[in-house]
Amino acid sequence: xxxxxxxxxxxxxxxxxxxxxxxxxxxxxxxxxxxxxxxxxxxxxxxxxxxxxxxxxxxxxxxxxxxxxxxxxxxxxxxxxxxxxxxxxxxxxxxxxxxxxxxxxxxxxxxxxxxxxxxxxxxxxxxxxxxxxxxxxxxxxxxxxxxxxxxxxxxxxxxxxxxxxxxxxxxxxxxxxxxxxxxxxxxxxxxxxxxxxxxxxxxxxxxxxxxxxxxxxxxxxxxxxxxxxxxxxxxxxxxxxxxxxxxxxxxxxxxxxxxxxxxxxxxxxxxxxxxxxxxxxxxxxxxxxxxxxxxxxxxxxxxxxxxxxxxxxxxxxxxxxxxxxxxxxxxxxxxxxxxxxxxxxxxxxxxxxxxxxxxxxxxxxxxxxxxxxxxxxxxxxxxxxxxxxxxxxxxxxxxxxxxxxxxxxxxxx
Amino acid sequence: xxxxxxxxxxxxxxxxxxxxxxxxxxxxxxxxxxxxxxxxxxxxxxxxxxxxxxxxxxxxxxxxxxxxxxxxxxxxxxxxxxxxxxxxxxxxxxxxxxxxxxxxxxxxxxxxxxxxxxxxxxxxxxxxxxxxxxxxxxxxxxx
Numbered sequence: 001x002x003x004x005x006x007x008x009x010x011x012x013x014x015x016x017x018x019x020x021x022x023x024x025x026x027x028x029x030x031x032x033x034x035x036x037x038x039x040x041x042x043x044x045x046x047x048x049x050x051x052x053x054x055x056x057x058x059x060x061x062x063x064x065x066x067x068x069x070x071x072x073x074x075x076x077x078x079x080x081x082x083x084x085x086x087x088x089x090x091x092x093x094x095x096x097x098x099x100x101x102x103x104x105x106x107x108x109x110x111x112x113x114x115x116x117x118x119x120x121x122x123x124x125x126x127x128x129x130x131x132x133x134x135x136x137x138x139x140x141x142x143x144x145x146x147x148x149x150x151x152x153x154x155x156x157x158x159x160x161x162x163x164x165x166x167x168x169x170x171x172x173x174x175x176x177x178x179x180x181x182x183x184x185x186x187x188x189x190x191x192x193x194x195x196x197x198x199x200x201x202x203x204x205x206x207x208x209x210x211x212x213x214x215x216x217x218x219x220x221x222x223x224x225x226x227x228x229x230x231x232x233x234x235x236x237x238x239x240x241x242x243x244x245x246x247x248x249x250x251x252x253x254x255x256x257x258x259x260x261x262x263x264x265x266x267x268x269x270x271x272x273x274x275x276x277x278x279x280x281x282x283x284x285x286x287x288x289x290x291x292x293x294x295x296x297x298x299x300x301x302x303x304x305x306x307x308x309x310x311x312x313x314x315x316x317x318x319x320x321x322x323x324x325x326x327x328x329x330x331x332x333x334x335x336x337x338x339x340x341x342x343x344x345x346x347x348x349x350x351x352x353x354x355x356x357x358x359x360x361x362x363x364x365x366x367x368x369x370x371x372x373x374x375x376x377x378x379x380x381x382x383x384x385x386x387x388x389x390x391x392x393x394x395x396x397x398x399x400x401x402x403x404x405x406x407x408x409x410x411x412x413x
Numbered sequence: 414x415x416x417x418x419x420x421x422x423x424x425x426x427x428x429x430x431x432x433x434x435x436x437x438x439x440x441x442x443x444x445x446x447x448x449x450x451x452x453x454x455x456x457x458x459x460x461x462x463x464x465x466x467x468x469x470x471x472x473x474x475x476x477x478x479x480x481x482x483x484x485x486x487x488x489x490x491x492x493x494x495x496x497x498x499x500x501x502x503x504x505x506x507x508x509x510x511x512x513x514x515x516x517x518x519x520x521x522x523x524x525x526x527x528x529x530x531x532x533x534x535x536x537x538x539x540x541x542x543x544x545x546x547x548x549x550x551x552x553x554x555x556x
Contacts (some may be wrong), residue, residue, distance in 0.1 A: 025515065027510050028514050029507070029510055031427075032425050032426075032427050032510050032514070033425070033507070047481050047482065047484070047485070048485070052445065052448075052482045052485045052486055053485045053488075053489060054489035055489075057485045057487055057489055057492070076483075132522065135506070137481040138480065138508075141507060154508045155481075155484075155511070156482070156484020156485065156508040156511045156512055157481070157484040157485045158482075158484050158485065159484060159508075159511040159515075172507075173507060210476045210478070211476065211504050212505075213504075239480075240478055242441075243478065244506075254499055297493070329470055352513045352534070386446070388478070389457040389458060389459075389460075390445065390447055390449060390456050390457050392456060396457070
């Protein structure tokens, strides 16, 4: 791998042991992918929570802090596994909560802004066309690549943190022009009038084309999608298909035309999504024991506009006794939503709003499920319907208004 | 050194030479979506390997699934003593590689022939990243 003089200095340890170890790690990852060089990044978004890092990860972070590590570029953090106001109510482990607090302190000590949001692209930082960043989770990456035309691979916690310390990432994958071209096409011949429909596309397209290097090109849409729709599409494509980029002709910046989006590639498949495909998908969910005691709006965290919409749908209503409804978002969104009265309407309907977390990464979720007797989890997010499986929920995707109706009536169809 | 019964070439590889019992999956894998990270058992309902223990195994997966979490998760399960010895992917993604490198766990991508055609779950295999090969060393007695 070709290194600049500054990078060679990092490798020698001129900037300290933490930077030296970080660049060594990045080089190893880069070599796996045949990267020829490292490239500079301007912004980092990292996942680091106690649920996924565990004691080993926390200890590693402590050791790194002792090496006087300090991030050299703006770094934000992804959603985490505790909203500390809910530890008692959710009967989460207090010891783990203390570790999460310690972890947050260590990150802050190393110049990380613990924003605790998975929608940084809606709330914290919007990179421009061609800007190189190092982001994770996957939903943030696919949004950066597709909607902003910025450049990022899936950068997991240790990789993003190493990028924060060195301001570098290895040049492979979506950092390179060659991987950003469309590989197959998808004609959108459906109404797509709910966020769940956009996530459903991600499932229909992602599952049969599971590969990081598959780049779908959507076309045929009869209107302009809004940011939350693209967010649910991207999050689901990344989740079901492990994909990091899509194009939408006339919508995303690298797709002024179908030909431009394909960049000379011959699409290996041409798919079409219709209303009938979506209906079939919704009908395909097993309702299991028919219980509807858990409705979740999360994964990704909700934007201000999603919360506004939910507050209107729940206005004047009450969640059915025995049913629990959870909404998660960031501090910034919830602060604004409270100022605007949306939070109060939701709370009046007995909806629970949690800050800085994503439902599926809550610490102790499996135990919480067992204790609460939850079997079905109903959501309008195709992503969370996919990823919460390891906690042994039976998951059901429904449109937003159906989720609200189920929450209020306690009846699922 | 044991006789080699079959050899598969891989396209990309990282890590130490390891040997172990093969676990063959027809389905992709994510340590956050599919795995109980406290027991090392694949726990997602309906996963084709649901109920399978992956501790100390050489795991063959056709694809990688979603998930940034693998970056920390492999290190975590290694510290907990329930990590597989190697991950052998048909197609992988950066997170799996970042996570495996961080945990110093052997990982490969791409295969010269479909390993499922020559290796069965329970067979003893060696993964050699330097030579970019997977070698079948012993058939499972159960098989």
